[in-house]
Amino acid sequence: MRQLALRLSYDGSAYHGWQRQKGLPTVQETLEEALTRLCKTETRALGCGRTDAGVHARKYCAGFRTECAVPADRLPLALNALLPPDIAVQAACEVEPDFHPVFSCRKKEYTYYVRSGVIRDPFERDRVWFRPGELDLARLRAGAEQFLGTHDFSAVRSVGTNVKTTVRTVYDFSVEQEGDLFSFRICASGFLYNMARAMVGTVLYVSLGKLRPEEIPEILDTGDRCLAGPTVPPQGLYMTGVWYDGEAGRMMQA
């Protein structure tokens, strides 16, 4: 049995996230249907993480096992011909038998986009969160750096999934501004449910003066979700990086 990994990008607007849900369109089900047609036998795919309804991916890793003989370098075009236009396979490679999209993952990156300003851009609907009003880059950055390091992130997750531990390491949380477009890039060992969106909501609270940066470590210590900022809406969020060792790692970074 071969095992393969795929690098995907998708516009999540039309999907109820990655993970299969009865009666709702999902990226996983859509990919599995394409794999099943290509491999001519029921084929299941594993993803590197759940993404929520409306969340996008510029780099997402999925794995699948197959007896099908199609060479890895022909998979992107063959699958793209079977996939809808809002999902694309960018690359594919053979991976080690013990590769697992979730458990082999070393770190992940999400990027969130907020458009401040007055007039919305029709081309950014479903792609960027339009939030009229001023934002303060220095305050956003002061808030962001409070999240760096290893913490229990219970205060910035939504309940609803079972995890063994709520401790994660945030390696980087950078905020950039280009005109009135703000981008928030978070790189971490892993993300709890809604963690990226609650972190962005919390640094926005710092920009608005509703929280002081030095309160963030205290909030993380309490583990109380009610003390942190709100979960920002899904359409601004993109999975933008997944890191592995070996072949999958080379493919994801190419």
Add this chain to the structure above:
Amino acid sequence: MRQLALRLSYDGSAYHGWQRQKGLPTVQETLEEALTRLCKTETRALGCGRTDAGVHARKYCAGFRTECAVPADRLPLALNALLPPDIAVQAACEVEPDFHPVFSCRKKEYTYYVRSGVIRDPFERDRVWFRPGELDLARLRAGAEQFLGTHDFSAVRSVGTNVKTTVRTVYDFSVEQEGDLFSFRICASGFLYNMARAMVGTVLYVSLGKLRPEEIPEILDTGDRCLAGPTVPPQGLYMTGVWYDGEAGRMMQA
């Protein structure tokens, strides 16, 4: 009666073009519904030109007459609250009583985007024409410059609209490349039906070696649509500029 001009941008994916058509969603009808709700009386809008189904606008000018007293600088936010997220009013101003979005227009610009390369981008579906295969920038440019100047453009229009003359002046037709994304910017005194898309299709034929650049003036002389290249699909096309004298001109260029 006041007369006002609006600068609009819209994602045309969901619309059957600008112009009202019975039973089909159009940008004109959608804008008129918002104007009618705001002004509390049936209000009609005039556009600066037809755009086809699926064609977009980053800068489009519409005009309307009203007795309504709302100040011009409050119109964008007031209308955007009533418009769907794929249409936005960017600016508004009072214009002279004899202003007409079509007849006062001095020149217009359309920009067309083609993605060459191998793998499609899900975020560019409906926004860029994905056309796998190599394109040659020098050949594209050699074809484009043949269109400059004043000509009868019958050979690159589709029939179906009545116009007094098929003579237009093309002031600029520039082609740029960024990686495998090609942009075609055409500035002209006016555009016949499908003229921009047929001009792009014709320079693509030059890149593919199906036409020589020096054949283009001969084709324009014949006026025979069958000799020029094909009409490229709508989703890559954007209205990107409209020029006027006076207040409307200042608003459109701001």
